[in-house]
Amino acid sequence: MDRYDCTVTEANPSSGQPATAPLLGAADIRRLAGELDVRPTKTLGQNFVIDGNTIRRIVSAAGVDPAETVLEVGPGLGSLTLGLLDAARRVVAVEIDPKLAARLPRTAADWRPDAAGRLDVVLSDALKVTELPHQPDALVANLPYNVAVPVVLHLLEHFPSLRHGLVMVQEEVADRLAAAPGSKIYGVPSVKAAWYSRMRKAGVIGMNVFWPAPKIASGPVAFTRHEPPATPATRAGVFAVIDAAFAQRRKTLRAALAGWAGSPAQAEEALRAADVDPGARGEVLDVAAFARFAEYKRPAG
Structure with missing residues (x-):
């Protein structure tokens, strides 16, 4: 995989900001952290971006349209937030830390006085938020490593208006989210993400x-939403099958799904009805195949 080398060559003409609009650097981030007596914690997975060029590359790679509302999760001290305000019509930032949430509007006012009114800060856990002051079109975020996958899946479930985005996650998580069937790292995150969208490592x-x-590199993952597989099975039903199939990766689907279907024989019947080899393993199935299997009606009792 090539290094992340997207470039920004011109200003967003509708943003009112020049291409060289100042962004928070290392000294600014440390100064703000000191002012707030904030020390990044592993518990909240806090790693703040301190390089302005990286921010510009992320925003450019995310393909934010100037008419869009962008959802940012974990804005921290605001380095990415400023870059998003330069590119988007509005930014909705969800922050779990009360100190950081309270300081962010002032940072926006100090650094982007003409754009600060287009920022909404929501003090909340991103894993629990189900309503926002504006429906987001895109998700662009430097996600806490420890909750990255649950956050992405939660937001895609509860905000169908999210059409595309780019998130920074731990590199190995990026690989898993973007993995295709047949890969050794293809698993639960890969299949569940594919229910909602096409994901690719950027x-x-x-x-x-x-x-x-951090002790490991990060991987930006870009996604584009698509319709889920056409199936009468519910999303919850399909996800339950996915969880069961990967609970013990080395088992065949006949064995792994026996408990879900009722017995090995019933699992085999359902798999054959879904045109799936009962001797295969979950890592070879795409999300549509899991959906077909989830249509199986388990015997009552």
């Missing part, structure tokens, strides 16, 4: 553009 971001520097 490069690699090194450790030194963050403070504190």
Whole structure:
């Protein structure tokens, strides 16, 4: 995978900001952290971006339209937020830390006085938020590593208006989200993400553009929403099958899904009805195949 090398060559003409609009650097981030007595914690998965060029590349790679409302999760001290305000019509930032949420509007006012009114800050856990002041069109975020996959799936479930986006996650998580059937790293995150969207790894971001520097590189993952598979099965039903299939990866689907279907024989019947080899393993099935299997009606009792 090539290094993350997207470039920004001109200003967004509708943003009112020049291409060289100032962004928070390492000294600014540390100053703000000191002012708030904030120390990045592993518990909240906080790693703040301290490089303005990286911010510009992320915003450019995300393909934000100037008419869009962007959802940002975990804005922290506001480095990415400023870049998004330069590109989008409105930014809705969801922050779990009360200190950071309270300071963000002032940072926007200090650094982007003409755009600060287009920022909404929501103090909430992104895993629990189901309503926002504006329906978001895109998700662009530097996600906390420890909850990245649940956050992405939660937001895609509860905000169908999200049409595309780009999120920074731990590189190995990026690989899993974007993995295709047949890959050794293809698993639950890969299949569940594919229910909602097409995901692709957009490069690699090194450790030194963050403070504190993580011990592993990050991977930006771009996604484009699509319709889920056409099936009478519910999303919850399909996801239950996916969980069962990967609970013990080395088992064949006949064995792994026996408990879900009622017995190995019933699992085999359902798999054959779904045109799936009972001797295969979950890592070879795409989301449509899991959906076909989930249509199986388990015997009562």
